[in-house]
Amino acid sequence: MTQPIVVVGAALLDGDRLLAARRSAPPELAGRWELPGGKVEPGETPEHALVRELREELGVTAEPVGRVPGEWPLKSGYVLRVWTARLLAGRPEPLQDHDELRWLTPDEIWDVDWLDQDVAAVKAVLTVWNR
Numbered sequence: 001m002t003q004p005i006v007v008v009g010a011a012l013l014d015g016d017r018l019l020a021a022r023r024s025a026p027p028e029l030a031g032r033w034e035l036p037g038g039k040v041e042p043g044e045t046p047e048h049a050l051v052r053e054l055r056e057e058l059g060v061t062a063e064p065v066g067r068v069p070g071e072w073p074l075k076s077g078y079v080l081r082v083w084t085a086r087l088l089a090g091r092p093e094p095l096q097d098h099d100e101l102r103w104l105t106p107d108e109i110w111d112v113d114w115l116d117q118d119v120a121a122v123k124a125v126l127t128v129w130n131r
């Protein structure tokens with residue numbers, strides 16, 4: 001069986017806030033909100049992919065903290081896996097793939113229009129947040 005392509009999503013946490021990112025492309029996803037991240041490249045660990053993607057997309061240095069249990073199907077052949085992460089240096093900016101960022105408290109988490117496939121992942125993040 002063909003292995004799915006893993007997309008890593010970062011639940012970047014800063015105190016009581018989670019970073020959400022609004023996609024600027026492709027057209028069918030643009031305007032919807034997601035966890036920043038991207039595809040794991042061949043030969044790369046998911047943790048390394050997460051650090052690389054956050055540097056490329058947001059211009060920050062971050063480190064993975066822990067895997068959020070579960071995985072969520074995306075388009076055919078892709079699955080989303082999520083790690084909590086913390087900022088080590090820099091202030092996130094929407095450099096690539098996104099046109100807006102928002103830091104959300106748990107009370108604000110559903111104020112943004114998450115991608116359909118991210119809703120279950122964000123719920124899972126809420127269960128591990130601040131434990």
Ligand SMILES: Nc1nc2c([nH]c(=O)n2[C@H]2C[C@H](O)[C@@H](COP(=O)(O)OP(=O)(O)OP(=O)(O)O)O2)c(=O)[nH]1
Pocket residue numbers: 007008009029034035036037038039040074075078080097115117118
């Ligand atoms: N990063 C990310 N992608 C997601 C999420 N939910 C979701 O459906 N996706 C989809 C969007 C894309 O089709 C795919 C990830 O692709 P990407 O474009 O972010 O990854 P990438 O930076 O490695 O891509 P590329 O431009 O190098 O091709 O997964 C999510 O929460 N985070």
